[in-house]
Amino acid sequence: MSAPPQANATLPRLSVTLALHRGQPINGPDADAGGFALDVSFTIGDGPTFLRGPNGAGKTTLLRAILGLEPLDHGRVVLGSRTLVDTARAIDLPPEARDIGWVPQGAALFPHLSALGNVAFAAPLVDAMAVLAQVGAAHLAHRSARVLSGGERQRVALARALVRRPSLLLLDEPLSALDPAARAGLRTLLAGLLPSLAIPSLVVTHDAADIAALGGPILELDNGRLAPS
């Protein structure tokens, strides 16, 4: 997991400027009675950055837009030296070419596969096993994804997101649905892991304790816009 250190550590690693809108109410946590618009611009560096805001603010939609899962009205996302999308230059990499690790809310493990099968979906078995061990889930390798607890699911999903050594990590409320013990365990894991990855990570969370434990800048999203920091 050790990438060579950047020549300039303060270089913005992820730069996002994008706008999108939806005319109709959508499913999921961002569901709203009327239309919805997202219009944001920010840059973040290596290590964790937090994305905070009320339900329906557009946090999940923002992550999905960065991943290439939501069509943009216009905008530009640059990750390191790679342009992922630039509507002005008609660049739009598909999700499979963006090199981003994603842990959606609820983990979204592939239920028909084992924990190891989930991580090895897109990587060699040895790598999958190593990353499972790294997140403290080696003992779960051969368990079916269906029978894992909430905390175990998050760990396996984290391993799956990391196994291809992505250039960016997006975590959507990784701790919110967990009981206190599992939450504390995963928080400790993330606090050790995220700064060591040498990539930017964007963590959606509501919890001040999580932010205090992990440490990092905060982006405040409300009604599709970032609050001035």
Next chain:
Amino acid sequence: MRPVSPRSRRERQLALVLGLPLLLLLTVPLVGLVFYAGPSALAAGLAHPATTQALVLSLATSLAALLVIIALGTPLAWWLARGGRGTGIVETLVDLPVVLPPAVLGLALLLVLGREGMLGKLFGLELAFTPAAVVLVQVVVAAPFYVQSATAAFRALDPEQLAVARTLGARPAKVFLRIALPLARGGLFAGALLAWARALGEFGATLLFAGNFPGTTQTLPIAIYTALEVDPHAAQAMAMVLLVTALTLLVSVRLLRGSPRVAR
């Protein structure tokens, strides 16, 4: 199961009593068939040369139809499940053969694809009254059952799981083969069995478009109809063969639908 109060138990009993005549109407004729024909008729029916010929033709054509239905119906169901513009209309069109009388379908096929039909004349088709015509009819009448079931199975997939697979570097084809297909396979299988049963039992449209020629277009249901006047015992025996086949298929569908893998 929730505990059942005495009152709701009485309500359920009343509902069953009211529904009983229908249940009897559905089952008594079939029980009667088994009683009249007897289990020995099944063996005799299978041994009868006319039955074997019709049974082989029925199996061959219905399996060929099933292959066509799966090959073409799976992509259509995937498209329907993704939703969007036009899916409502297409779904209605797909369902239409289920509610249309087979005679109407047979006539329509004859008018369009028959030797003197619109497309038949244009392309010089010699389709009508051939085994290919039997397959074609079976595809038309049975495909809706597969497409409906496959669409429902694809719709039940978690779009987030499919999206995660994409972010892991998988192209849409790999996502479909490795995630969507395994997770939907119970519904696809159940749909395939229902479609096969429908293809196997097809009668009216086949008679109109494919005719009644032993060895080429005389499927088992048509053979039953033909044998009824000359050899009622043979007809009963063939009916027994179809009944047992249908029952086996239906039980398989129920077992598949009930399995936890399908229910997720």
